[in-house]
Every structure is written in C-alpha cells, then in structure tokens.
Amino acid sequence: xxxxxxxxxxxxxxxxxxxxxxxxxxxxxxxxxxxxxxxxxxxxxxxxxxxxxxxxxxxxxxxxxxxxxxxxxxxxxxxxxxxxxxxxxxxxxxxxxxxxxxxxxxxxxxxxxxxxxxxxxxxxxxxxxxxxxxxxxxxxxxxxxxxxxxxxxxxxxxxxxxxxxxxxxxxxxxxxxxxxxxxxxxxxxxxxxxxxxxxxxxxxxxxxxxxxxxxxxxxxxxxxxxxxxxxxxxxxxxxxxxxxxxxxxxxxxxxxxxxxxxxxxxxxxxxxxxxxxxxxxxxxxxxxxxxxxxxxxx
Amino acid sequence: xxxxxxxxxxxxxxxxxxxxxxxxxxxxxxxxxxxxxxxxxxxxxxxxxxxxxxxxxxxxxxxxxxxxxxxxxxxxxxxxxxxxxxxxxxxxxxxxxxxxxxxxxxxxxxxxxxxxxxxxxxxxxxxxxxxxxxxxxxxxxxxxxxxxxxxxxxxxxxxxxxxxxxxxxxxxxxxxxxxxxxxxxxxxxxxxxxxxxxxxxxxxxxxxxxxxxxxxxxxxxxxxxxxxxxxxxxxxxxxxxxxxxxxxxxxxxxxxxxxxxxxxxxxxxxxxxxxxxxxxxxxxxxxxxxxxxxxxxxxxxxxxxxxxxxxxxxxxxxxxxxx
Numbered sequence: 001x002x003x004x005x006x007x008x009x010x011x012x013x014x015x016x017x018x019x020x021x022x023x024x025x026x027x028x029x030x031x032x033x034x035x036x037x038x039x040x041x042x043x044x045x046x047x048x049x050x051x052x053x054x055x056x057x058x059x060x061x062x063x064x065x066x067x068x069x070x071x072x073x074x075x076x077x078x079x080x081x082x083x084x085x086x087x088x089x090x091x092x093x094x095x096x097x098x099x100x101x102x103x104x105x106x107x108x109x110x111x112x113x114x115x116x117x118x119x120x121x122x123x124x125x126x127x128x129x130x131x132x133x134x135x136x137x138x139x140x141x142x143x144x145x146x147x148x149x150x151x152x153x154x155x156x157x158x159x160x161x162x163x164x165x166x167x168x169x170x171x172x173x174x175x176x177x178x179x180x181x182x183x184x185x186x187x188x189x190x191x192x193x194x195x196x197x198x199x200x201x202x203x204x205x206x207x208x209x210x211x212x213x214x215x216x217x218x219x220x221x222x223x224x225x226x227x228x229x230x231x232x233x234x235x236x237x238x239x240x241x242x243x244x245x246x247x248x249x250x251x252x253x254x255x256x257x258x259x260x261x262x263x264x265x266x267x268x269x270x271x272x273x274x275x276x277x278x279x280x281x282x283x284x285x286x287x288x289x290x291x292x293x294x295x296x297x298x
Numbered sequence: 299x300x301x302x303x304x305x306x307x308x309x310x311x312x313x314x315x316x317x318x319x320x321x322x323x324x325x326x327x328x329x330x331x332x333x334x335x336x337x338x339x340x341x342x343x344x345x346x347x348x349x350x351x352x353x354x355x356x357x358x359x360x361x362x363x364x365x366x367x368x369x370x371x372x373x374x375x376x377x378x379x380x381x382x383x384x385x386x387x388x389x390x391x392x393x394x395x396x397x398x399x400x401x402x403x404x405x406x407x408x409x410x411x412x413x414x415x416x417x418x419x420x421x422x423x424x425x426x427x428x429x430x431x432x433x434x435x436x437x438x439x440x441x442x443x444x445x446x447x448x449x450x451x452x453x454x455x456x457x458x459x460x461x462x463x464x465x466x467x468x469x470x471x472x473x474x475x476x477x478x479x480x481x482x483x484x485x486x487x488x489x490x491x492x493x494x495x496x497x498x499x500x501x502x503x504x505x506x507x508x509x510x511x512x513x514x515x516x517x518x519x520x521x522x523x524x525x526x527x528x529x530x531x532x533x534x535x536x537x538x539x540x541x542x543x544x545x546x547x548x549x550x551x552x553x554x555x556x557x558x559x560x561x562x563x564x565x566x567x568x569x570x571x572x573x574x575x576x577x578x579x580x581x582x583x584x585x586x587x588x589x590x591x592x593x594x595x596x597x598x599x600x601x602x603x604x605x606x607x608x609x610x611x612x613x614x615x616x617x618x619x620x621x
Contacts, residue, residue: 031420038415042429048487049432051455052444068458114341122327123334133341136349138599140547142568142588146359146575147352150366170344177341202333231438233550238576249439253554256443263447270440277435285428293498 052274056080056267063263079268086258086265089272091244092251099161099247100229103168107225108218111172115180116206120192137174141234149238159241164232176221183217183291184210219284220291230277248273359585366579377586387587389562390570397478397566398545401485406537409489410530413496427497434490442554445484446471449555471556474563481551481564492537499533500526531610535602542598546591567591 050070055063056079057072083089118130152163191213192205200208211218236247246254252273256266281288360377364370381387412430416423436444448455449470457467470480503526511521527534552558552569559565571591575584 034415034418034420038420038426041412041415042426045429045433045487047455047459048444048448051448055447064453066452067461068453068455110340113337117334117337121330121334121337123331126334129338129342132345136345138543138595139349139353140543140588140591140595142547142571143356143592144349144352146581146585146588147355148348149575150355151352167344167348169340170348171341202330203337206337227435227437231436231440233438233553234572237553252439252443256446256554263453266443267447270443273440274436278432281432281435282428289427289494292494293501 052267052270055263056271058264060262060264076264079264080272082265083255083269083272087251087255087269088243089251089269092246092248093272095161095245096230096247096249099164100226102165103229104222104225106165106168107172107176108222110169111176111221112180112211112214112218113206114172115177115184116210118177119181119184120189120205120210121202133174133177137178145234145238152239158239159245161240161245163239164229164235164247173225176225179221179291180214180217183214187213216287216291218291219287223281223284223288226280227277356585356588359582360589362582364581366581370582373582377583378590380583381586381590386562386565386570390565390567393478393563393565394546394548394567397482397548398542401482402538402541402545404482405485405489405492405541406534408486409492409537410496410534412489412493413500414526416493416497417500427494430493431490434488437488438550439554441484441488442551445480445487445551446555449480471564472560474559474561477556477560477563481548481555484551492541495533495537496530499530503529528611532612535606535610539599539602542602543595546595546598 054070054072057075057077058069058079059072059074059076062069062072114133118126118133148163149158152158157163157166187210192200192209195205195209196202231249232247233249233253236250240246240250243251243254252266252269255269259265359370361372361374362370363373363376416427416430420426433441451457451467451469451472454470456470460467468476471477507525507529508521511525516524547568548566549568549572552564552566553572556564558569558573567587568591571584571587574580574587
C-alpha cells in the first residue's frame with residue numbers, strides 16, 4: 001500500500017521533472033531564436049553605417065571596384081581633409097551649430113514655460129487654448145510655407161539665418177509642450193505650493209523647482225529639437241541662397257551634385273555631419289531613454 | 299525629518315490662510331491668471347504671426363494667380379479646378395498614397411517586433427536598443443545621400459549583398475518600378491523612434507496580467523493577441539497618426555535622391571507643391587495644393603480617430619487619455 005503510494009509519488013515527480021525539463025528546453029530554444037533574430041537585425045541595421053565609414057576611407061578607384069571591398073585598402077584619411085578644401089565646411093558647420101543651438105535653447109525653454117502654465121496655472125479659456133495648441137500638430141508646414149516666405153522676403157530676411165531661428169522663440173512646438181506638460185504632471189504639486197509659500201513667484205517656481213526636476217524630459221525634447229534642426233532640409237533650401245549662409249544639409253546636397261564621381265568625399269562629408277548627432281546621443285542617452293519611457297507610459 | 303513635519307504643518311496653516319484671503323480678495327487668482335497669460339503669450343504671438351495669419355494669406359492666395367512679381371489676380375476656384383485636370387496632381391497623389399499605405403503599416407509592424415524582442419528579458423538590451431535607434435538620428439539629406447550611394451545598381455552595397463546570394467539586384471532608384479519600393483525600404487531603417495515608444499508602452503503593461511493568463515493556461519500567442527496588442531492599441535494609434543501625417547509630407551528623399559523620377563515614379567505630393575511654389579512660381583496653385591493636402595491629412599486623421607473607438611483600448615485603471 002505504502003509502497004504503491006510512494007511509487008505513484010515518484011511517478012508524479014518524474015512527470016513534473018520532465019515538464020520542467022521540457023519547459024526549460026523550450027525556453028532555451030526561444031532564447032536562441034530571439035538572440036539570433038536580434039543579432040541578424042542588428043547586422044542589417046548597421047550595414048549602412050559600415051558602408052558609410054568604409055566608403056569614406058576608400059580611394060576613388062576603390063569606390064568603383066567590382067565587386068566592392070568592405071575594408072578599404074589603403075585607408076585614405078585625406079578624404080576628410082578634402083571635404084574642408086572643396087567646400088567651406090567650417091562655415092556650414094558654424095551656421096548649422098549656430099541655428100541649432102539657438103533654436104534648441106529657445107524651443108525647450110519656451111515650450112517648458114508654456115507647458116508649465118498649462119500644467120499648473122488656472123485661467124479662463126485655458127482648456128480651449130490647449131486644444132488649439134494640440135491641433136496645430138495636424139497642420140502641415142506646407143500651408144504656411146509660402147506666406148512665411150513672402151513675409152520674410154518683405155522684411156529682408158531671405159538669405160539670412162533669421163527665418164530659421166526667430167520663429168522658435170515664439171511658442172516652441174506643440175509636441176514638446178505636450179510632452180513636457182505630461183512630465184510636469186508626474187511632479188507632485190505640493191512641491192511648487194511650498195515654494196510659493198516661501199515667497200517664490202510663479203516664474204521662480206517654474207525655473208527653480210520644476211525645471212531642475214525635469215531634466216530627463218528636457219534632454220529628450222532637446223535631442224528631438226537638435227535632430228530636427230540639424231537635419232532640416234526644406235527650411236534652409238527655401239531661405240538660404242548664397243553659399244556662405246548654407247547649413248550642412250544644404251551643403252551636402254550641393255557637394256553631392258558637384259562631386260558626382262567622388263562618393264568617397266561625399267561620404268566623408270556625411271560622416272562629419274552625422275558625428276555630432278551620434279556624439280550627443282551617446283552623451284545624453286540615459287536621460288533621453290528615461291524621458292521617453294516616462295512620457296510614453298503616461 | 300522633524301523639520302519637514304514642522305514645514306508641512308506650517309504649509310497647511312499658511313495654505314488655509316491664503317485660501318481665506320483668496321476667497322475674500324480674489325487677489326491671488328488674479329495674479330495666477332495674469333501669470334498664465336504672460337507665460338502663454340509667446341505661443342499666442344507665434345501662433346498669430348507664424349500660423350494663423352500665414353494660413354489666412356495662404357487661403358486667400360489659393361484663389362489667386364500670382365508669380366511673386368506682378369499683381370495678384372483673383373481667379374475664384376480656378377486653381378482648385380485646374381488640379382482636377384492636372385495629371386501630375388493625380389500622379390503625385392497616387393505616389394504618396396502608395397508610399398503611405400505600404401510604408402506606415404510596415405514601419406509600425408517592424409518597430410513593434412523590435413520592441414517585443416527587446417522587451418523579453420534579454421542581456422545587452424541597451425546595446426541592441428542603441429543599434430536600432432541610431433539610424434533615426436540620420437535623417438533628411440544625410441540619410442538620403444547615404445542611401446543614394448547604397449542603392450547604386452553597380453557599386454552600391456545592396457546589390458553587392460544580393461549578389462552574394464546569386465541575385466541580380468534591380469536598378470532601384472534608377473528604375474521606375476523599383477524607385478518607390480526603394481524609398482519604402484529606406485523608411486524601414488528609421489523605425490527607432492516608434493520602437494522606443496512601443497518599448498516604453500510594453501514595459502508599462504502590468505506583469506500580473508501576463509502571469510494570471512499564464513496560470514489560466516494561455517499560450518504565448520494568445521497572450522500576444524489578447525493582452526499585449528490590446529494594451530498597446532493607444533500607442534499603436536499614436537504611432538499610426540504620426541506616421542500618416544509624416545508620410546504625406548515626404549520631400550527630402552524626392553529632392554535629393556530621385557528628383558521625382560524616373561518618369562515621375564517618386565513624384566511626391568509635397569515635391570509637386572515645392573516645384574510649383576519655388577520653381578515655376580505658381581503661387582496660387584501651390585497654395586491650393588497646400589490646402590488640399592491639409593484637408594487630406596485632416597480627413598485621414600479624423601477617420602483614424604473615428605475608427606479608434608472600435609479598436610483602441612483605454613484600460614480602466616491606466617485611464618491614459620491622450621489629452
């Protein structure tokens with residue numbers, strides 16, 4: 001009786017053991033499948049970067065080799081120097097940085113201020129105004145593009161960097177306002193109330209309490225703004241005419257058209273243009289991801 | 299510790315005092331109102347100056363004939379009527395619609411798959427996440443020039459890799475049948491942004507849901523379709539709207555890579571608009587095109603919003619309204 005009983009017990013153990021084993025085995029298989037998928041996709045997504053770097057370091061003869069080589073031989077670092085000789089690259093870089101940094105500061109600060117007003121202050125018409133802000137997200141820029149061009153032309157700003165900079169001082173962007181407001185709503189209101197009691201003004205509460213607490217979202221929005229301006233093509237294309245005012249994006253297109261056969265130089269230019277973006281991303285990556293995660297969950 | 303308690307008490311007392319003052323003098327509220335309008339003022343000025351007035355001007359221009367130089371002439375609906383007889387208008391609309399219909403769902407799916415892979419308790423998450431996100435940093439002209447070189451039929455990397463598998467690649471952007479597919483393939487390179495948003499959404503799904511379903515014997519596939527996807531619908535919805543709006547404004551690829559060709563196969567809507575506005579100086583016609591684009595985007599967004607009641611799930615406990 002007891003023997004039977006224990007045998008049955010052992011049997012159930014065996015079944016259990018088998019189940020656990022098969023489960024861990026199927027887990028292992030899914031793990032393997034997942035890692036191999038991830039690695040395959042990673043390789044596919046990295047190929048353009050590898051190709052870019054490799055092309056930028058090839059001799060002109062190697063660029064047009066059949067079949068192409070992956071590793072340049074010899075490494076031609078001189079291609080990068082050539083970029084600075086062929087076009088006023090430093091000038092483009094300065095223009096782009098100038099516009100990007102000013103737009104970033106203005107965009108982030110103004111968006112945050114507007115977001116603060118919508119998140120913390122009460123006033124009649126506030127909700128209606130917020131709907132208006134959000135609805136501008138749907139408006140394609142092409143609708144206002146032509147009148148804006150006429151407007152900036154009449155004030156003599158065409159072929160200057162001003163049309164690319166000045167609008168960002170007025171209102172930031174709807175998406176940024178929305179994201180920052182979402183983030184502010186996660187910060188307890190008691191904090192700014194106590195600051196108010198200590199005699200802080202509304203503006204002071206915004207700059208001294210909320211801004212320092214919102215670094216992740218400000219960095220996230222800052223990176224979006226940086227990327228948007230740095231890579232902007234249509235704006236500079238419409239407004240900038242002479243080469244000394246060009247940004248990197250417009251300069252790249254000019255370079256590509258002028259040196260059709262020199263893909264190595266064009267790719268070196270491209271590397272130099274992308275490098276600051278990637279550097280800033282790596283520098284701020286942690287806060288950037290954090291900012292997206294927090295707002296994405298809201 | 300003690301100090302915070304004291305502070306807290308002080309605060310409560312003062313708040314009460316303030317409230318009493320507030321109800322009496324209405325002082326504080328006025329200050330609050332004034333601050334609100336002051337802080338929102340830059341946006342309002344910007345909205346009037348750079349959005350509303352230009353919109354009105356653009357609307358007026360769409361009923362006129364003008365070339366920047368002479369006098370603008372009122373021509374009624376002629377610009378809108380001309381559109382319906384313009385084969386290039388139809389061509390650009392078709393090209394853009396095909397691009398949007400194929401590229402937007404593909405991007406959504408690929409981004410979702412990447413997010414699912416990254417969300418599944420793997421080592422090296424941050425490395426893979428960075429790898430998939432990096433391409434999104436390269437946008438506009440930089441990406442276009444890079445892919446232009448990659449799509450080179452003889453010396454480009456894509457046909458080189460295809461040749462390793464014994465496939466003779468097509469002419470890509472130099473072939474009228476392959477130019478648009480080429481740009482769609484290119485769009486899949488920059489799924490990183492959507493992927494990050496999905497990933498944060500996936501991480502927000504309560505694990506109890508999955509565990510409870512597992513105990514009830516739900517398979518991984520059932521859990522995907524009954525828990526993960528329904529919980530993700532608000533984010534899918536957001537990415538869909540953003541994707542549609544973005545896809546109708548494609549321009550840089552057409553300008554830098556294909557110049558709308560070959561044989562108008564990549565003649566995108568905004569490229570047509572740009573050419574009319576800044577190459578042929580048909581200001582009125584270009585403005586009319588812009589307004590039609592605006593209505594198309596509004597209509598599509600409205601359809602997606604309307605349909606969202608049927609498929610977007612707003613959980614009762616997360617109550618994550620968009621606005």
